Amino acid sequence: xxxxxxxxxxxxxEALLDGPRARGAFLLRALLDPPWSLRVEDDAPLTVIAPLHxxxxxxxxxxxxxxVPQGSVAIVRGPEHxxxxxxxxxxxxxVVYPGGRCTSTSDGRGLWDERSLxxxxxxxxxxxxxxxxxxxxxxxxxxxxxxSALPRVAVHDPGPDGSPLLDVLVSELAVxxxxxxxxxxxxxxxxxxxxxxxxxxxxxxDGPGWFRAQxxxxxGSALTxxxxxxxxxxxxxxxxxxxxxxxxxxxxxxxAIVGEAPMGYLTxxxxxxxxxxxxxxxxxVAAVARQVGYATPFSLSTAFKRAYGxxxxxxxxxxxxxxxxxxxx
Numbered sequence: 001x002x003x004x005x006x007x008x009x010x011x012x013x014e015a016l017l018d019g020p021r022a023r024g025a026f027l028l029r030a031l032l033d034p035p036w037s038l039r040v041e042d043d044a045p046l047t048v049i050a051p052l053h054x055x056x057x058x059x060x061x062x063x064x065x066x067x068v069p070q071g072s073v074a075i076v077r078g079p080e081h082x083x084x085x086x087x088x089x090x091x092x093x094x095v096v097y098p099g100g101r102c103t104s105t106s107d108g109r110g111l112w113d114e115r116s117l118x119x120x121x122x123x124x125x126x127x128x129x130x131x132x133x134x135x136x137x138x139x140x141x142x143x144x145x146x147x148s149a150l151p152r153v154a155v156h157d158p159g160p161d162g163s164p165l166l167d168v169l170v171s172e173l174a175v176x177x178x179x180x181x182x183x184x185x186x187x188x189x190x191x192x193x194x195x196x197x198x199x200x201x202x203x204x205x206d207g208p209g210w211f212r213a214q215x216x217x218x219x220g221s222a223l224t225x226x227x228x229x230x231x232x233x234x235x236x237x238x239x240x241x242x243x244x245x246x247x248x249x250x251x252x253x254x255x256a257i258v259g260e261a262p263m264g265y266l267t268x269x270x271x272x273x274x275x276x277x278x279x280x281x282x283x284x285v286a287a288v289a290r291q292v293g294y295a296t297p298f299s300l301s302t303a304f305k306r307a308y309g310x311x312x313x314x315x316x317x318x319x320x321x322x323x324x325x326x327x328x329x
């Protein structure tokens with residue numbers, strides 16, 4: 001088995017994160033004086049929340065409150081609504097909607113302009129609680145295995161020295177310069193990847209199959225090949241030969257760890273990538289077919305309709321609600 005084919009769960013994590021890459025993400029530094037409480041109804045599929053000064057709580061509508069200590073990073077999986085507050089029980093005085101629009105809970109008036117404190121900064125002048133918020137406002141099918149493996153709120157503590165990424169991101173928030181939005185998107189992506197990598201590494205045997213595959217060199221290498229060469233005309237025989245074990249052994253171990261057979265996993269991954277490319281690009285169905293390993297548009301359409309119940313063209317015109325919504329953690 002080639003050393004270059006070695007895979008870790010981090011490699012698969014990077015592939016899955018290609019779906020929720022930030023593109024014009026909503027980024028903000030909030031300054032708040034206690035008691036404070038924000039009702040979040042922005043429907044974002046994924047939000048990064050980091051209390052820079054003072055701790056906070058994330059209170060999902062469908063779960064128990066989760067403490068987020070100062071210096072930690074929380075990843076909140078949506079689109080279900082939740083409350084971010086200084087303490088459970090504090091009544092929200094602000095409701096946050098998509099795009100950062102916010103209103104008062106008392107009289108419904110708009111609060112964005114009233115409480116704006118400058119470039120990407122909002123809240124109370126001199127507020128003692130400082131919070132970084134970054135919301136991904138779109139996601140794709142390719143990210144579904146990643147998002148569905150997360151709890152509603154995942155918290156990572158980077159340790160006593162904190163995360164240097166947070167310091168860089170906060171300093172760049174106040175900058176207005178050409179290309180700044182793209183820079184902030186990439187910094188948010190780096191923070192998200194770093195946090196998720198660290199969080200998943202603490203899950204050990206409780207992590208999803210694609211992450212636990214790092215514990216099996218053959219299955220891990222098979223996964224990396226399927227992800228890196230998705231358009232290759234794979235067979236189980238060739239895959240087993242490339243990773244250096246028998247077909248039967250690969251099939252048995254892959255299914256036991258990942259939860260489905262190698263070719264079934266490949267088909268699912270190809271369909272997810274095709275779904276994303278249909279809705280995020282102007283590529284023809286024929287081009288998408290070639291990109292994900294199908295020789296003709298017809299062969300892709302047949303497999304796609306079996307997976308999603310509609311043709312690629314129908315999906316492109318009216319993509320169904322994401323299957324991530326409401327997924328268990």
